[in-house]
Amino acid sequence: MSATLIPETGSAASALRRNFWRGVWRVMRRKPSRMVGVVILAGFVLMAVLGPMLLPEHLPDDPGAITQPPSWEHWLGTDPQGRDVIALVVKGSRYVLLTAAITALITVVVGTAIGLFSGFRRGRWDTVLMRLTDMKLTIPGLPLLLVLATVWRFGSPWQMGLVLGLLGWGGVARAVRAQTLSLRERGFIEAARGLGLSTTHIIGRELLPSMAPYIAMNMLISVTGAVYSQVGLFFLGVLPYESDNWGVMLNLAVFQAGAMITPNALGYLLGPLLAILLLTLAIVLVVDAMDEIFNPRLREE
Amino acid sequence: MTLIARRLAGHLARGFVMILVVATISFFIINNIPGDPMAARYEKLIEQGMAPEAARQAVKVLYGFQPDGSLWQQYADFIGGLFRLDLGVSVSRPGTPVLDVLTDAAKWTVLPVLAGTLLSFLVGIVLGVYAAVKRAGKLGDALSISGSLLHGIPQYVLGMLLVVIFATLTGLLPADGSVDILYEPGWNAGYLGSLVEHAVLPVLTYALSAYGGWILAMKSSVVTVLGDDFILAAELRGMKRSIVFRYIARNAILPLFTMLALSLGLLLGGAVFIEKIFNYPGLGWLLIGAVNDRDYALMGGAFLLITAGTILANIIADLFYTVIDPRVRSGEEAS
Numbered sequence: 001m002s003a004t005l006i007p008e009t010g011s012a013a014s015a016l017r018r019n020f021w022r023g024v025w026r027v028m029r030r031k032p033s034r035m036v037g038v039v040i041l042a043g044f045v046l047m048a049v050l051g052p053m054l055l056p057e058h059l060p061d062d063p064g065a066i067t068q069p070p071s072w073e074h075w076l077g078t079d080p081q082g083r084d085v086i087a088l089v090v091k092g093s094r095y096v097l098l099t100a101a102i103t104a105l106i107t108v109v110v111g112t113a114i115g116l117f118s119g120f121r122r123g124r125w126d127t128v129l130m131r132l133t134d135m136k137l138t139i140p141g142l143p144l145l146l147v148l149a150t151v152w153r154f155g156s157p158w159q160m161g162l163v164l165g166l167l168g169w170g171g172v173a174r175a176v177r178a179q180t181l182s183l184r185e186r187g188f189i190e191a192a193r194g195l196g197l198s199t200t201h202i203i204g205r206e207l208l209p210s211m212a213p214y215i216a217m218n219m220l221i222s223v224t225g226a227v228y229s230q231v232g233l234f235f236l237g238v239l240p241y242e243s244d245n246w247g248v249m250l251n252l253a254v255f256q257a258g259a260m261i262t263p264n265a266l267g268y269l270l271g272p273l274l275a276i277l278l279l280t281l282a283i284v285l286v287v288d289a290m291d292e293i294f295n296p297r298l299r300e301e
Numbered sequence: 302m303t304l305i306a307r308r309l310a311g312h313l314a315r316g317f318v319m320i321l322v323v324a325t326i327s328f329f330i331i332n333n334i335p336g337d338p339m340a341a342r343y344e345k346l347i348e349q350g351m352a353p354e355a356a357r358q359a360v361k362v363l364y365g366f367q368p369d370g371s372l373w374q375q376y377a378d379f380i381g382g383l384f385r386l387d388l389g390v391s392v393s394r395p396g397t398p399v400l401d402v403l404t405d406a407a408k409w410t411v412l413p414v415l416a417g418t419l420l421s422f423l424v425g426i427v428l429g430v431y432a433a434v435k436r437a438g439k440l441g442d443a444l445s446i447s448g449s450l451l452h453g454i455p456q457y458v459l460g461m462l463l464v465v466i467f468a469t470l471t472g473l474l475p476a477d478g479s480v481d482i483l484y485e486p487g488w489n490a491g492y493l494g495s496l497v498e499h500a501v502l503p504v505l506t507y508a509l510s511a512y513g514g515w516i517l518a519m520k521s522s523v524v525t526v527l528g529d530d531f532i533l534a535a536e537l538r539g540m541k542r543s544i545v546f547r548y549i550a551r552n553a554i555l556p557l558f559t560m561l562a563l564s565l566g567l568l569l570g571g572a573v574f575i576e577k578i579f580n581y582p583g584l585g586w587l588l589i590g591a592v593n594d595r596d597y598a599l600m601g602g603a604f605l606l607i608t609a610g611t612i613l614a615n616i617i618a619d620l621f622y623t624v625i626d627p628r629v630r631s632g633e634e635a636s
Binding site: 135138139140142143144146147148149150151224228231232235236237238250254259260261262263266269273276277280281284 | 319322323327330331449453454455457458461462464465468469470476567570571573574577578585588589592593595597600601603604607608611612615
């Protein structure tokens with residue numbers, strides 16, 4: 001009997017999956033702006049993975065062309081060492097995106113685990129964990145990062161991502177707990193419990209899949225948060241300059257090349273600024289598209 | 302009334318614990334600086350022929366703690382000082398108590414951020430109502446998109462763009478410092494005018510970056526209220542539009558007030574980037590300077606003050622909500 005059952009459920013699942021991808025395709029096609037978001041995001045990932053490999057270890061500098069305004073040779077001008085601004089942006093993208101990915105991963109894994117545990121178990125542990133989360137959310141993040149800059153070395157993306165992730169899970173934990181609390185009262189969870197299914201099955205097979213899109217959206221939002229914080233931290237100039245990061249470029253452009261005083265260095269300032277704006281725009285568009293795919297109330301059938 | 306008093310007592314107790322926790326965190330961070338700079342400095346002073354007692358005092362001035370004694374002894378010293386509002390002495394400003402430096406900087410943060418918050422709040426709620434009522438139209442759409450965009454752009458990017466537009470390219474407004482040093486401080490027109498002129502761009506940056514959040518929140522709040530039955534009932538009874546509008550506004554604005562109280566908690570620490578970009582001598586600017594100068598006493602004090610502000614605002618927000626929302630009040634009394 002099981003032999004006849006398995007292919008059936010298999011094909012049903014694959015049909016479901018096919019319908020899902022068809023839905024994704026439809027939403028994407030209806031508003032091309034969302035496609036643009038996905039394309040830009042993919043472009044940034046490619047840039048971070050492949051870009052630094054295509055460029056030399058030390059970018060060629062040119063003492064004869066320092067802090068040049070945009071030209072045909074250098075589209076966004078050059079920095080005070082005569083290096084091409086676009087190449088610098090590409091080099092910096094690896095640190096920025098790798099950090100963002102690590103941060104998002106830690107945020108989501110820790111936040112989801114704590115939120116699920118809290119919302120599913122309820123009772124005393126819930127109270128304790130949520131009090132802790134509230135306390136964590138009260139401490140202002142940026143000032144804390146500034147204080148941490150005196151003891152923690154933020155030299156590599158791993159060190160940066162670890163700190164940002166461990167500081168950032170509070171919001172996700174709260175959101176996931178609220179979702180868990182509302183989902184566990186729904187019929188399908190009660191049915192699963194009535195069937196005597198194990199807790200691991202209920203959480204892993206029933207709860208998590210219905211929350212997955214929600215969690216994925218939170219993950220993308222924490223990516224933007226991670227980009228802002230790390231670039232901001234480097235921009236404030238409290239970290240050593242040796243890392244390749246857009247924030248270092250911003251800091252040098254404003255406080256050393258004087259981009260706010262001489263229009264000559266504007267290109268140097270605009271390079272990282274445009275990169276941040278484009279990345280933000282892409283993520284906003286993708287989150288918007290995901291919202292439409294997964295949120296039935298917004299679907300334009 | 303007893304209810305509010307009881308809530309207040311609970312909040313104050315929790316806030317007190319929070320401040321102790323944050324003080325402890327900053328103590329251990331400073332104590333864990335790699336290479337133990339305190340011990341190194343102490344040894345060096347002894348080597349230079351200083352008496353142990355004098356060397357200890359010198360190091361205490363530098364870091365705010367006794368360099369020797371057990372960790373717990375040092376910790377007790379630090380917390381004891383906290384109760385007497387003794388945050389130590391700033392190193393980068395020799396001889397000045399940290400508390401004086403902080404209170405001096407606080408006014409440069411509080412006033413511009415307060416102005417920016419209120420400005421963005423007022424504009425945001427008015428346009429938010431408009432965007433909700435006209436959400437099918439072109440203008441409503443444009444308002445929502447402007448809100449999303451401004452909400453998404455980081456504060457420092459916005460600040461730099463404003464500097465480039467209004468200072469670098471056109472030279473309309475100053476973008477450096479809080480006042481022109483040419484003027485005599487006091488109540489004279491030149492000084493006050495210069496103060497206002499220097500505050501325009503920081504306030505505008507803050508207002509623009511906060512505006513997106515307000516318009517989006519107000520819009521969604523109004524949209525929710527618009528769907529409520531009592532609005533339909535009021536319309537069916539033929540009430541005047543202005544009265545219906547008042548019903549909508551009163552109900553929709555309630556959650557916004559809580560958000561406003563919470564955002565006031567960011568008064569002290571919310572303008573770090575703006576103060577850096579505009580070289581504005583507020584608390585955030587002070588904190589960055591303290592981190593760069595490794596002025597640990599000042600750094601710890603600024604961090605503590607910023608956190609205390611946030612905690613206080615949380616308490617106020619909660620109490621405020623109890624006072625203005627009759628539903629919360631009666632719900633509490635019934636239980």
